[in-house]
Amino acid sequence: MMTYALSTARGAGPVYRQLCDAVRGDIRAGRIAPDARLPSKRALAAQLGVSVLTVETAYAQLLSEGWIYARPRSGHFATPVAAPPRARPAERAARPAPLAGAAAGPPALDLAGGKADPEFFPFTVWAKIVRRLFAEKRAELLAPTPPAGAPELRAAIASHLRGFRGMDVDPERVFVAAGAETLYAMLVRALGAERPWAVENPGHRTIAAVYRQCGADVRPVRVDASGLDPAALEASGAAVAHVSPAHQYPTGAVAPAARRYEWLAWAASRSGRVLVEDDYDSELRASGLPIPTLQSLDSAGCVVHLETFSRSLAPTLRVGCLIAPEPLLPRFREVFGPLSCTVPNLIQFALADFLSEGHFARHMARTRTRCRRVRAELLQALREGPLSGRAEVSEDRAGPHLLLALRTRRSDAEISSRAARLGLRVRMLSSFYDGPAPREAAGRIVLDYASLAPGSAAGIVARLAQLAL
């Protein structure tokens, strides 16, 4: 119950502003709990004896300042600005240090990606498909699929890639496995740990981590505005190069055709060279048509194409696949041949139906629309909100992430620890470098907006502003 003494006396200032100050004060002090729902405008107006317009103006002001956020058809909520409660030290000390991913509690606001929004995920369709599978495919659910995955899933993926990426894929070339990291490990097993592997620097650190764990000699290679630098690649002595032409993470670089041909020329110039094309989130590009894949341009058969459904659907589905080029097919068959497919049948069959019944295409269309909307809202809130003049968007080419350069004297380490205290999960650009990051990477936040809800931009910017204080 919010009860405020509002004064209409002269000198007390406009009532909407008094209300605004009172609510802001309560949110700052934690008297209104983080993410608590505020009363409806009508209810609060009746309670305080003011007009609905007054409350509406106050809420609009708080919204634009980022103290509250709105959810369509749900109302307004307090932006979490205080540090979230933490486990007591005694409790924490009693247990061994948790794994990297096992934080004490979920962070209050996640700007580092890797999550899907439960409000947006097509649960109803999935529940229906799963129910049908339990009713109609019992024997199939229990009979192991071929090592590379169920034929229906491989066919559905091939057809999806034909429709969305213009790729001509024989289902026999599709090898399904439990997510991108499982595929990275299978690549090392298939192509050999003894060869040097080039990875993008900066890039997803997990890629290099998995290759190293599997015994590969990893060579980080610099990324410029068009992606992995071909001269640096040649100089690295690598025999396999892991590139993400559609959308380099975290720089956002999209490789132009010329760069793609340079890579292909690199691969073709010596026997046994292989390009791994990581097509992490090409479906979510903010603007423009999808760009033809590297594998489509490759006539020499030296590009392995990687797809994952982690970004487009949910990382917790754990499904990805590689598309082997014809010349490497026997080798991948040999490596996958003795193994069981790592994806449970239930998930394989459900995804196959989800793809082949058109649900995936519909979901992607909705996701793209939403991503574009969130991006527009974020850019506006950054321009007009409390970070205005204190930060700039330095990269937003392909989405669904952007680089935000804070004007601050804080070090990246200070920003990160401050973010953790504020209940914000953010990743600094510098954390994506293998080895020391260049000076110009400092103060840049990689802001991943794929899973943010429309209407949340102002609140997010308000919290980011606290980082720069």
Add this chain to the structure above:
Amino acid sequence: MMTYALSTARGAGPVYRQLCDAVRGDIRAGRIAPDARLPSKRALAAQLGVSVLTVETAYAQLLSEGWIYARPRSGHFATPVAAPPRARPAERAARPAPLAGAAAGPPALDLAGGKADPEFFPFTVWAKIVRRLFAEKRAELLAPTPPAGAPELRAAIASHLRGFRGMDVDPERVFVAAGAETLYAMLVRALGAERPWAVENPGHRTIAAVYRQCGADVRPVRVDASGLDPAALEASGAAVAHVSPAHQYPTGAVAPAARRYEWLAWAASRSGRVLVEDDYDSELRASGLPIPTLQSLDSAGCVVHLETFSRSLAPTLRVGCLIAPEPLLPRFREVFGPLSCTVPNLIQFALADFLSEGHFARHMARTRTRCRRVRAELLQALREGPLSGRAEVSEDRAGPHLLLALRTRRSDAEISSRAARLGLRVRMLSSFYDGPAPREAAGRIVLDYASLAPGSAAGIVARLAQLAL
């Protein structure tokens, strides 16, 4: 419609035998289709104008000969004895050779294990749990779990191991992954490919295959009646030894306490030695109490315990876990730390509920009862059926598989290809050897009965008898 002219004339022999001969002839010739349901005794008696007792006697004889099989509450069915129809050669040639696991069609009768029976799998409970998760745990289903798995699953597994195997397991020591093969690969990544790895010979060939793919130097070590031979292990120069004390596959050896202590002494005698305890199907033992695990006996902390739910539930679930000993915990944390858990959240949460709500314990109790019944029926059918005197059971200690030694002059290759022609999937003992199998392994079939239905033994023995012809 089965219509036979039966004669009561003298010299025609008993009517039940005439009926028996007629039905047998029809099944052999394929006029009664494989797995076709026979008329009920009452219906056939009425149709042929004979007594129900006559039909009953005929069916009993055909049952005992293995030409027909019974299903409780469903009636009698023709045992498939003819070769199943195969794809036309033209069709087969058009596609590239399929992967090892991707046979042209499912074999008609699978005696090689690796499958679960859809009639027996607790689908109703799973469907209920999954429905509940979709309704109540949407946010949790989409938020990545810690790399080692969801805390609720790790806790449920720890509590299961406490109850079933008497193990004292801190959930922090549980690392969940997509099945045993994924765990084997993680072991190499954690313990190092540069060390020599001992594997059981004979043993599951996939174990050695995964280790080799991951770059490990694999040393096959002989298995005697108590399991992996400690003297041969010492001589192998291995630093890691993969053993299955509860139930060696395919020999069925159960390691006695003395052998376990020999292995532990081997591990303790040099720093850095590790034992991998593969507890593949200990829950399904045919008789006797479960034996304490190697990890429970180990005070030096050098045993990694492996569990999989492939045998106890279904291989297509793709869930297993390793229990790290305390001293290796930091190393496993380091390796799993940067990775995503390879098991989809839906499967993780469903299994956690299945375990913690007691469904798993109930299912295992039912499974054990069923396995014992099938085993008794199989042993009886082998003693009394058409293989009587032509084969012997040479090993059936722990279940759920037994070794059947055929008295035949055929080579193992001949038996295998004949089995394939008859639509039988069987594995020969000799196929489990790394390198040439010893002479005494010849003619032995590894008969896996974990997923066979009660009432099927006579039919199976009838088909096995064709192998020895």
